[in-house]
Amino acid sequence: MEKLQRHIEHITPIDEIEFESIKTHFTPRRVRKGQYLVSEGDEAKHEYFVLSGIYKVFYVDEQGKEYILQFAQENWWMSDYPAFFKRKPATMYIECLVEGEVLCLTLDSREKLSADFHKMEHFFRVKLTNGYVALQLRIKLLLSGTPQQRYEEFARLYPNLMQQIPKKLIAEFLGVSRETLSRLYQ
Amino acid sequence: MEKLQRHIEHITPIDEIEFESIKTHFTPRRVRKGQYLVSEGDEAKHEYFVLSGIYKVFYVDEQGKEYILQFAQENWWMSDYPAFFKRKPATMYIECLVEGEVLCLTLDSREKLSADFHKMEHFFRVKLTNGYVALQLRIKLLLSGTPQQRYEEFARLYPNLMQQIPKKLIAEFLGVSRETLSRLYQ
Structure with missing residues (x-):
């Protein structure tokens, strides 16, 4: 659970007593x-x-x-x-x-955490804000990016996923054909 | 400001004194x-x-x-x-x-409202949640929907926008060529 605690504290400070109660929901x-x-x-x-x-x-x-x-x-x-x-x-x-x-x-635990702890409501709001922005940028890329731009943006944002995920799946994620991706990056 | 008050109360109850303070930020x-x-x-x-x-x-x-x-x-x-x-x-x-x-x-006002009123943090979290889900569904439609499916989903979700926005702009929003849309819906 330490990883979760650090992850939450990256956004909002929580003390040990609060976290004891928070972690029971996971x-x-x-x-x-x-x-x-x-x-x-x-x-x-x-x-x-x-x-x-x-x-x-x-x-x-x-x-x-x-x-x-x-x-x-x-x-x-x-x-x-x-x-x-x-x-x-x-x-x-x-x-x-x-x-x-x-x-x-x-979902019940998520709502309860948010209601009981203003800090957790804040935490989830910040996570959603970041997620919302990431999705908007993804839509922008899907609407207008060339296969090359999409691939390069992916490589820039997620270098470690590049190492571990087959190119076929990356092509699928980017909405680009596998052949196009192979032509660009052999 | 009444419209804003009703809009917020649709998600979380707020009293007059709270709203007096909230509305000064807008x-x-x-x-x-x-x-x-x-x-x-x-x-x-x-x-x-x-x-x-x-x-x-x-x-x-x-x-x-x-x-x-x-x-x-x-x-x-x-x-x-x-x-x-x-x-x-x-x-x-x-x-x-x-x-x-x-x-x-x-943004400063938005953060202050969220910090001062747990209810407003809740309000913004719920709005972001709905927005996040809508963006995911839009990505799903962009990745896999045919022009016809995209258009029909748009018409189902936003019947009043259909009346007021030129087809050309709707085609642009859907990532579909104007010609394709015209062929489907004359």
């Missing part, structure tokens, strides 16, 4: 490579804080084609957010690419 | 059709709460091509968020399409 879970945390149709019960490992959040269209919405690694948060926040069945999958451990948080 | 501004609230390179000083009118948030690439990130209408919030939250120069434009009025809020 349940650790080990995840093996290839394992699914969420599948389409499941109840999207949890938001996950990643302690270790690499994960992909994706969905599959009617033709069986896969689209990656998000990768996640250490200190990132992930969920099928539209389903999680609206308490609807999942439309996405979360698969583990590199084994690791996550902390699970239910 | 400055009203009338906007005429064709007027720009923000231009590329400006300081992105404000987030805007829309009282009336219709606005588009867009950016322009090096070739002069325009990309629409967001439309905004009554009760919506808008800004060049990456610039506003990071206190960097704007990379986007906000133009008024139909004249109206907005309330301007600085």
Whole structure:
């Protein structure tokens, strides 16, 4: 839980007594490579804080084609957010690419933490603000970026994911064909 | 300011004394059709709460091509968020399409409201949550939706914008060519 404590304190100071109460809301879970945390149709019960490992959040269209919405690694948060926040069945999958451990948080716990601790409401607001900005920049890149610009932005933002994720998946995340990416970067 | 009060109370109850203090942070501004609230390179000083009118948030690439990130209408919030939250120069434009009025809020005021009132921190967190989910769904649609699916989703979500915004701008927002849209919907 130390990682979570440091992660929260990066945004807002919390004392030991507060953290003792905060941490009771999180349940650790080990995840093996290839394992699914969420599948389409499941109840999207949890938001996950990643302690270790690499994960992909994706969905599959009617033709069986896969689209990656998000990768996640250490200190990132992930969920099928539209389903999680609206308490609807999942439309996405979360698969583990590199084994690791996550902390699970239910929506009720998230709301209770936010109501009980102004600091935690602040923490979640700051995380959402950063997430919102990142999504806007991603939309900007999807609307106007060339495959090369998208790839270079990805490499700039996530150098360590570049090392650990197959190019095929990166191409999928960027909405670029694998062939185009291979032509650009051999 | 009544509209703002109702808008906040839709998410969290506030009493008259609290609102008296909250509203001092907002400055009203009338906007005429064709007027720009923000231009590329400006300081992105404000987030805007829309009282009336219709606005588009867009950016322009090096070739002069325009990309629409967001439309905004009554009760919506808008800004060049990456610039506003990071206190960097704007990379986007906000133009008024139909004249109206907005309330301007600085980042310092937004942070102060959140720090002074747990309720306002909650309010902004809920708004960001909804915004985050909407952006994820937009990315999903951009990655995998056909022009027809994108258009139909837009029409379903924003029937009144359909009436008031030229098809050309809707096509731009959806990342679909105007010709494709015209072929589908004559």
